[in-house]
Amino acid sequence: DRSGGCQRVMRWASVNSSTLCSASLHNVGQKSPFISSDSRHLQQIPYFGLSGGVSGQAIAVDPSGSAYVTGSLPSGGQVVATPGTYLTSPQGGADSFAAKFTANGALAYSTYLGGTGDDYANGIAVDQAGDAYITGYTTSPGFTNAPAGGAQTVNHGAQDGFVLKLNPLGASLAYFTFLGGSGADAGNGIAVDGDGNAYIAGYTNSTDFPITKGVLQPAYGGGGEDGFLAKLNSTGSAFAYSTYLGGSRMDSVMAVAVDTSGNAYVTGQTQSANFPTAQAIQTALADGQD
Numbered sequence: 482d483r484s485g486g487c488q489r490v491m492r493w494a495s496v497n498s499s500t501l502c503s504a505s506l507h508n509v510g511q512k513s514p515f516i517s518s519d520s521r522h523l524q525q526i527p528y529f530g531l532s533g534g535v536s537g538q539a540i541a542v543d544p545s546g547s548a549y550v551t552g553s554l555p556s557g558g559q560v561v562a563t564p565g566t567y568l569t570s571p572q573g574g575a576d577s578f579a580a581k582f583t584a585n586g587a588l589a590y591s592t593y594l595g596g597t598g599d600d601y602a603n604g605i606a607v608d609q610a611g612d613a614y615i616t617g618y619t620t621s622p623g624f625t626n627a628p629a630g631g632a633q634t635v636n637h638g639a640q641d642g643f644v645l646k647l648n649p650l651g652a653s654l655a656y657f658t659f660l661g662g663s664g665a666d667a668g669n670g671i672a673v674d675g676d677g678n679a680y681i682a683g684y685t686n687s688t689d690f691p692i693t694k695g696v697l698q699p700a701y702g703g704g705g706e707d708g709f710l711a712k713l714n715s716t717g718s719a720f721a722y723s724t725y726l727g728g729s730r731m732d733s734v735m736a737v738a739v740d741t742s743g744n745a746y747v748t749g750q751t752q753s754a755n756f757p758t759a760q761a762i763q764t765a766l767a768d769g770q771d
Contacts, residue, residue: 596621656717662687728753
């Protein structure tokens with residue numbers, strides 16, 4: 482964050498209380514996510530899973546120091562859902578969740594995310610206004626009470642990626658869209674620029690993934706899966722661009738960042754000797770997977 486703290490989200494913890502500046506410890510489930518803000522010592526460790534193996538997957542921080550956490554829970558799992566939020570009860574199958582903690586570790590909101598299938602959140606970003614942007618993958622035909630008008634309104638395969646924008650109070654979705662083709666697709670990471678455009682990175686094995694014209698790699702590279710990078714406009718209604726990133730073997734993009742000019746920076750893994758490179762420091766695959 483801006484004060485130099487390192488925000489982390491993990492599944493569960495055992496800590497020495499002598500290292501804590503302040504803490505609110507309450508682990509009532511088998512596994513509960515916790516967050517910490519660290520410079521030299523842990524400052525906050527709030528648990529909030531109730532039961533069933535809740536897993537925190539990603540975290541983002543806004544300018545005020547509030548932390549936004551997303552993750553997933555299996556069927557039958559529970560998190561603390563605050564009144565007046567988007568979904569206050571599980572929706573069926575595995576669900577995702579989103580939660581906001583204030584700078585002092587208090588729970589501002591927590592909500593379920595999902596539909597009737599299995600839904601897994603992998604990445605989160607937050608804008609200056611406190612809107613949360615979340616990506617992951619889903620087998621649901623739609624998310625409960627999601628607004629219409631998304632860039633992709635149908636789940637085209639057994640598993641598609643998804644992108645959503647949650648309002649600053651956690652009370653409703655500003656938009657929801659699928660992202661995928663007829664195979665298996667997933668969003669792994671997400672970033673947002675100053676204009677509210679979302680950048681999504683992930684993997685796909687769909688040869689009909691929704692690719693836009695004039696992009697770096699318009700065709701599937703082959704192998705088990707390719708990475709992808711997509712830019713979604715500020716209203717969630719259209720993809721500004723979408724491209725494969727991969728070679729002839731297994732490739733996946735794991736994370737994305739964006740600068741003030743709108744350039745996207747991605748990282749991930751590849752087994753492809755012909756992965757697309759430019760001005761490369763390392764020009765050849767050094768091992769079975771780099």
